[in-house]
Amino acid sequence: MASPWATPEELRLHLRLATIDAEQAAVKLAEAETVIRGELEQSIDAVADDTAVLVGTGRRVLTLPELPVTAVTTVLVDDAALTLATGYRWNRYGLLTRLDGCWPLDADITVVYSHGYTVIPPVIRQVCLQVAGRAWVRSTTAVTAESLGDRSLTYDKDRSGQALSDYELRILRPYMRGPASR
Template sequence: MAEPWATPEELRVHLRLPVIDEAQAAEKITAAETVIRGELRQHIDAVAGAAVDLVGNGRRVILLPERPVTAVASVVVDGHTPLLSTEYRWNRYGILTHLGGCWPLDAAITVLCDHGYTVLPAPVKQVCLQVAGRAWVRPSTGLAAESLGDRSVTYDKDRTGEALSDYELRILAPYARGPESR
């Protein structure tokens, strides 16, 4: 399990509160992380030895779904012998280039790689604190609907402060994966 992106103490300082309920603060931080990961469609945290399954596109370049890529250990096409490291090239942006031609169309490509940030980028942490802070300040206004029979409650993310603002989306944009790898 990856370390939390922020601590309850950091949230307390962000909100300028004298004290904070650490369990509730940790819950708000975890919820903010989930919202941000969902928006970015990225794991963000460092992962070693991830097996990524892709489908060949008939082009020389294929995109890995997570960024940044920090290492590629192997590339296997249709379960056969792994390609030699001289047969492909990769970069931190997740671009995997086949140097001997094109990736076979509709082939099953398995890439064993490391990806993510060992140190969380400061802008991502700041947005996490902002989202968790809004959720902390406005917890009770998130109720959008409530029923009495069989007890049904619906929450609205815009009202709880968990929805990302346009400004926050612009800050996070460099950390999102591109449209071709979705």
Template sequence: MATPWATPEELRAHLRLAAIDTDQAATAIAEAQTVIRGGIRQYVDQVEADEAFLVGNGRTVINLPEMPVTTVASVSQDGTALTAGTDYRVNRHGILTRLGGCWPLDADVEVTYTHGYADADRPAVFKQVCLQVAGRAWVRPSTAVSAESLGDRSVTYDKDRTGEALTSYEETLLEPYARGPESR
């Protein structure tokens, strides 16, 4: 299991509270991490020996689904092992390049690789945004009502105010770490 990006004590300090329920704070932090992961379409934490099953696209590059890529253990095309430096190369941004040609259309490409950030290497922006999102959820967990009806009782919550969505500023901060839809 991944290490939390922030602690309940850090959330307490961020909110300038005298005390905080550590279990509820830990839950808010975990939920904030989920919101961030969904917003940038990346797991973020380091995963070793992860397997990606991709499909050849008829081009020279395929994007691996997670980044940063730290090591690649193996790459195979339709069950045939490929050699790094001769058949393919990969960069930290997850761009897998087929050397001397293209990835055949509809070919099965299997990659075993390590990706993500170790705890000590995770950029500070993740903790900052995590505390902001968790802080919004803590301060306004259920008071962010954007619409309410009386007949048959209907309540609509504003996800931007409950911490369930990233603000445009937070999306801008996280943009360098996001992966586009082409990799999915």
């Protein structure tokens, strides 16, 4: 499991509170991470030797789903291995280029690669603190439905502060998955 992007103490300082319930703060921070990962369609944290199965497009370039790419270990085309520098090349932006032709149309392309950030970029950490901070402040005002039997609460993400603002989405755009991967 990856380390949290921010600590309850950092959330306390962000909110300028004298004290904070560390357990509840950790929950709000984890929820903020989940929201951000969902919006970016990225895991963000460093992952070693992840496997992606892509489909050949008949073109020279495929886009890997997670960024940034830090290493490509194996590339198989219908179970036949390709060699780096003669069969393919890759870059940190997730572009996997076939050097000796095109990726066969509808072929299974299996890629074992590493991706993500070992140190979370400051802008992502800041948005995480902002989202968790809004959720902390608005958590009691976001209830949209409540039941009594077996107790059930429903929260509105917009009212809870967990929805990302247009500004946050704009500053996170460089960390989003590219359109060719979707």
